Amino acid sequence: MSSADTATPATPDARVERRAKRIAKHINAFAAQHGGSAEGVVEYVGRTATRIVLVGADGAWGDQVAPTYAVGQRAAELAGLKLHDSFEGELGLKVRTGPYEWKRMAGIQI
Template identity: 60%
Template structure:
């Protein structure tokens, strides 16, 4: 029979957050391994309590993960040994390597990329 005491009910969300942080940490480590052996990151609140984990690999490749809370994101970063930056600017932003796809998406028609949809 399942334990339905208040202590068990309170522990369930914490256990779920721990599992999510462990999964995110595994994804962060996999990203680092496949992009030069290390990665750095920055955490940013995006919406409804969720947090973006922006990752930049040693080779300049970048990616994002989304955590359900800032606390889960911080725990995942700590478990993965991720170096965190306060802001995504300066030296950290300069490490990002962008390719033709990103430039065409950012510049749109100016560089022959897709047009912005008509509103």
């Protein structure tokens, strides 16, 4: 019997863990670039994706997209991300917007 015959396919849990570790690396890189820490919220985008909204210690914001809510939650956990229930309130107040965001928001109004 060859080793190919005894190999088992990756379990769903193993795939979740691999994907989450990859996303956690991006979260940690974002945090390192923006004051050394970040906070965030995990939100459903739809049936096929989840968005992790990040806010750095310096007020910069960004995001990561995960294929499922479970992957997003696990990535946040692996990165040590402080999670909030929603983007409103405390987390939203930490965001610092610049001229680019204000110009884009004004453009939507026109």
